[in-house]
Amino acid sequence: MSTQGKSTDPFTEGWIEEGLYYRGQHPPQSTKWNDSDWVYMPHENYIPVSKSRIVKAMAERLQDKILAQQLKPFVELLEGVYHFHYHKTLNALKEDYEYFSPSLGEQMRIGVSEEELQVRERQFLLNFIQLMIRGNFNPLSEAEHQQAEKHSYLLDLPIDVNWSIKDPAMYQRLFAYSQTEAGQKEIENTLGIDHLAKYLNVPKDYEDRIMIFHRGISPDRTEGLFFMQKINRAIDKIFEIVLKPLQKSVETVTEKTEHLVEGTLERGKDLLQGRPFAPRALKQEGQTNSVSEQEIGEGVVFLPRWLRRTSLENQAFSVGSLFKPSLLQEPAIERVICVFRQHPPTPPVFVRKIPFISRFIKMPKPDETDPTIHVKLFQHIPLADLEIIFPEKHIRMKSFDKFMLGFLGFVGLVVGLVKGMDSGKGTLAVIFSVLGLLAMKTVTRFLNTRRRYMLQMSQDLYHKNLDNDLGVLQYLVDNIEDQEFKESFIAYMLLVEAGKPLTEAELDDVAERFLNESFNGLEVDFEVDDALEKITVKLNAQGEEVPSAEQSASTMFLPLVHEFVDENGEVRYRAKPVADALHAMDDRWDNFFQYA
Numbered sequence: 001m002s003t004q005g006k007s008t009d010p011f012t013e014g015w016i017e018e019g020l021y022y023r024g025q026h027p028p029q030s031t032k033w034n035d036s037d038w039v040y041m042p043h044e045n046y047i048p049v050s051k052s053r054i055v056k057a058m059a060e061r062l063q064d065k066i067l068a069q070q071l072k073p074f075v076e077l078l079e080g081v082y083h084f085h086y087h088k089t090l091n092a093l094k095e096d097y098e099y100f101s102p103s104l105g106e107q108m109r110i111g112v113s114e115e116e117l118q119v120r121e122r123q124f125l126l127n128f129i130q131l132m133i134r135g136n137f138n139p140l141s142e143a144e145h146q147q148a149e150k151h152s153y154l155l156d157l158p159i160d161v162n163w164s165i166k167d168p169a170m171y172q173r174l175f176a177y178s179q180t181e182a183g184q185k186e187i188e189n190t191l192g193i194d195h196l197a198k199y200l201n202v203p204k205d206y207e208d209r210i211m212i213f214h215r216g217i218s219p220d221r222t223e224g225l226f227f228m229q230k231i232n233r234a235i236d237k238i239f240e241i242v243l244k245p246l247q248k249s250v251e252t253v254t255e256k257t258e259h260l261v262e263g264t265l266e267r268g269k270d271l272l273q274g275r276p277f278a279p280r281a282l283k284q285e286g287q288t289n290s291v292s293e294q295e296i297g298e299g300v301v302f303l304p305r306w307l308r309r310t311s312l313e314n315q316a317f318s319v320g321s322l323f324k325p326s327l328l329q330e331p332a333i334e335r336v337i338c339v340f341r342q343h344p345p346t347p348p349v350f351v352r353k354i355p356f357i358s359r360f361i362k363m364p365k366p367d368e369t370d371p372t373i374h375v376k377l378f379q380h381i382p383l384a385d386l387e388i389i390f391p392e393k394h395i396r397m398k399s400f401d402k403f404m405l406g407f408l409g410f411v412g413l414v415v416g417l418v419k420g421m422d423s424g425k426g427t428l429a430v431i432f433s434v435l436g437l438l439a440m441k442t443v444t445r446f447l448n449t450r451r452r453y454m455l456q457m458s459q460d461l462y463h464k465n466l467d468n469d470l471g472v473l474q475y476l477v478d479n480i481e482d483q484e485f486k487e488s489f490i491a492y493m494l495l496v497e498a499g500k501p502l503t504e505a506e507l508d509d510v511a512e513r514f515l516n517e518s519f520n521g522l523e524v525d526f527e528v529d530d531a532l533e534k535i536t537v538k539l540n541a542q543g544e545e546v547p548s549a550e551q552s553a554s555t556m557f558l559p560l561v562h563e564f565v566d567e568n569g570e571v572r573y574r575a576k577p578v579a580d581a582l583h584a585m586d587d588r589w590d591n592f593f594q595y596a
Contacts, residue, residue, distance in 0.1 A: 010302035010516060010523050020308050020329055021219060027306040037314055039147065039331045039383070041305040042277050043525040046136040046215055047486045047515065048334075051079075054486055057518040058493050065497055070578045075489070077585040078558070082484050084592065085556040090477040093131070094470065096124035100373040101469055109371060117371060118173065124373070125174050128339065129200075130191050131473075132213045133282070135480045136527070137337065140212040144276040144383075145203035151311050153330045153384035154222065155460065156229050161206075162392040167341040167369060168208035175208075192282045199282060209340065210390075216334025217277055219307050220382050223327045226312060230322050233312055277331075300525040301512050307331050311384065330382040336389055337472065338376045344369065377466040377475065388461055395454060484556070487531035490514065492560050495575035501564070503572055504528055535560040536573060555592060559584050 007014035013024040022028050027038035047054075055075055059068070099108045099120050109117065132139075177183040178196040193199045200211065310329045315321075378389050387393065467475050494510050495502060502510070508528035515522050537545045537559040551557040560581045562574045576584065 007303075010521070013303060016305065020221075020310070022306045022308070023303045024306070025304060027308075033308060034314070036150065037309050038306045039309060040277060041217055041219075041307050041331065043300045043302055043305075043523050044136060044216060045525050045527040045530075046483060047490075047524055047526075048216065049486070049515070049519050049522065051482055051485055051489075053519070054489065057514075058489070061514070061518075062493060062497050065499075066493070066578055070582065073582055074578065074585070077582065077589060078485055078489060081558060081585065081589060082481050082488075082556060085554075086477050086481040086484075088555065089127075089131070090473065093124065093127050093473050093477070096120045096127065097373070097375075097470065097473060100124065100371055102372050102374070103469075105372055121170060121371075121373070122174060122177060125170075125339075126187065126190060128375075128473075129196075131476055131480065132337070133191060135215065135476055135483065137213040137215045137335070138277070139200045140203065140214055141201045141276065142203045144214075145205065145386075147276050148383045148386040151309050151330065151384040152313060153220075153311060153328060153382045155382075155385040155388055155457065156232070156312075158395070159387045160394045161387060161390045162394060163206050163209050165342055165392045166206070166209035167343050169369065170341045170373070171202075171208045171211070194282075211339045212389075213337045214333045214335065217331050218334060218380075219329060220332035220380070221327065221329045223325050225323070226326055226328075227322060229312055230317070230326075233317065234322075237317070299508075300523075301509050302516075302523045305523075309384070330384050332380050332382045333386075334380060335466075336378045336381050336386075337476075338378075338389060339373065340391070341373050342370060342391070375469050375472045377468070377472045378461075378464045379466045381464060385460075388457060388464070393457070395457070484534065487527060488535050488558070488560075490526070491528065491531035492535055492575055492581070495561060495573060496578065498575075501566070501572035501574040503570060504532065507532070507573065532561065532563075532573060534558065536563045537561070538563045558588055 006018075007016050007023040010023070015021070015028075016023050019032070022038075027035065029035075055071070059066075059071055098104050099112065099117060101108075175197050178187055184194075187193050187196055202208070202211065308329065309331070310327060312326065312328070315326060374391075376389065381389060466472075490511050491507060494507060494514060498510070508526055511526040511528060511531075512524060515524050515526065534556060535558050537547050537551065539562050540546045545559055545562070547557070547559065551559075560576055562576065564572060564574070566572050575581070
C-alpha cells in the first residue's frame with residue numbers, strides 16, 4: 001500500500017497523521033527525512049484504563065451472560081485476593097527500604113552490622129526489579145539512551161551530568177552477587193532472569209551509577225515560534241562554518257581512533273539495528289538485536305506504529321523560518337523511575353582551601369558512604385529531554401548567550417576606555433577600573449542567565465515529578481495490583497462470553513480487540529500468557545484439577561479456568577461457570593490462614 005494512504009484503524013497500513021505518524025511494518029521512505037528520525041512506538045503490555053471503566057465496559061458487553069448479582073461479588077473477591085497478595089509484597093519492600101530511606105534510614109541503621117545492611121540492600125534491589133517486571137516496566141537500554149542523545153526538544157540547554165557523585169558500589173555488589181552460583185539461582189527463581197546485567201543493559205555513560213526503568217510511550221507535540229532557539233541555531237551554524245576546517249581535522253583523527261578501539265564499530269552497528277522501547281525478554285539465550293519482520297509487532301493483532309521526531313535540528317532552516325511557527329514532535333515516556341545512591345556531600349574545593357574557614361567544615365572520611373537509596377518517579381518525559389530527570393546537572397551556556405556576553409563585554413570595554421581617556425585621568429587606572437567593572441558585569445550576566453535556565457528546568461521538573469522514595473513503592477504496588485486484576489478479569493470474562501474453549505492466540509486476539517473497541521481505539525499488547533498463568537489450572541486424564549506446587553503456594557493463584565488438550569492435540573482454555581468460580585475464589589480466600 002502507498003504510504004500516502006490514510007490509516008483510520010489499527011489494521012490498515014498508512015498515515016495516522018500525514019508526515020508525522022505512520023502505521024506499517026516499516027517506517028515510510030522519503031527525501032524529506034532520515035530513517036533515524038523515526039522511532040518505533042510499541043504496543044506495550046500495560047493497560048492504561050481504570051478498573052472501574054473496564055468492569056463497566058465488560059458488564060455492558062456481557063449483560064446477557066452474567067448477572068449483576070454475580071459480577072459484584074466476583075469483582076470484590078478478585079480485588080481482595082490481589083490486594084492481600086501485594087500487601088505482603090509492599091510490607092517486604094518497606095521493611096528493607098526503611099534502612100535506606102532519606103527520612104528514617106539514619107535511625108534504623110543504628111546498631112545494624114554492615115553485613116546485614118548489604119543483605120537488606122540486595123533484597124530490596126532484587127524485589128524492586130521484580131516489581132518492575134510485574135509492572136511491565138523495561139530497563140532503559142543503550143539503544144534508547146543513544147536515541148535520547150541524538151535530538152533536542154523543548155529543553156534545548158547544554159547540560160552536563162556529574163556522574164562521579166553517584167556511588168557505584170551498590171550496583172557493583174549486586175552484579176557481583178548475580179554472577180555467583182547462589183545469586184544466579186535466586187535471580188532465576190525469583191525474577192525469571194538468566195543474566196541480570198544483560199537484561200538491565202545499563203547504558204555505558206552511567207553504568208553502575210543508576211538504574212532507569214520506563215513504561216508507556218506516546219507522542220508529544222508542541223507548536224510555536226521558538227525565535228530565540230532559532231537564533232541560537234543560526235549562531236551555531238555560523239560557528240560551524242568558521243570552525244569547519246578545525247572540525248574536519250578533529251573528525252579525521254576521531255575516525256582513525258575508532259578503528260583502534262575494540263568493539264566500537266560493532267557497537268555502532270548494534271545501535272542501528274537495535275529495537276528501542278520493545279518489551280525486553282527476560283531470557284537472553286539466542287536473543288539478537290536485529291529488527292526482523294517477525295519481531296516488529298509480534299504478539300499483537302495491530303500493525304506497528306512509527307513516530308517521526310521533528311526538531312529544529314532536522315528541519316530546513318532559512319531567514320523566513322525565523323518568523324514562522326514550527327511544529328516539534330518527540331516520543332514521550334509516560335513513566336520513568338530512577339534508583340541511585342550518592343556519595344556523601346562534599347564542600348567545594350575552593351571553600352576547603354580557605355585557611356580559617358576550612359577548620360569548621362566537616363569533611364567525609366575517604367571510605368565513608370551514604371547508604372541512602374533514592375527512588376524517583378516522573379511522568380511524561382520527552383525522550384530527547386531525558387537528562388532533566390538526572391540529579392547533579394550542570395548547565396552550560398548556549399551559543400547565543402556566549403555571543404551576547406562577549407559582544408556586550410567588548411562594547412562595554414570600548415565605551416569605557418573611550419570615556420575614560422576623554423576624562424583625562426591616568427590611562428592605567430582607567431584600564432583597570434574598566435576591566436574590573438566589565439568583569440563584574442560579565443559574571444553577573446552569566447549568573448543571571450544560568451539562574452534563568454535553572455528556573456526553567458526546575459519548573460519543567462516540578463510538573464513532571466510524581467513521587468519520591470517510599471511513596472514510589474506504594475504507588476507501584478497499587479498500580480501493579482490493578483494491572484493484575486485487569487488482566488485476569490478480562491481473560492476470564494472473555495472466555496465466559498465465548499461460551500467455548502479458546503486457544504491462547506484466540507483469547508489474545510479477542511482481548512486486544514475488546515480494549516480497542518471499548519476505549520477509543522486503545523492499542524495494547526495484551527499479556528495473555530501472564531493473565532492465564534494466574535487463573536488457569538490443568539486437568540488430568542480423569543478431568544480432575546491438578547494445581548502445581550507453585551500454584552498451591554501462591555496467594556495470587558485462583559483456579560478459574562481449565563486447561564486441557566483437545567482431540568487435535570491443541571491446548572485450549574475453558575472458563576468455569578461464574579457460580580463455580582465464585583465458590584473457588586471464596587474457598588481460596590477462606591483457606592489463606594490455617595490456625596486449627
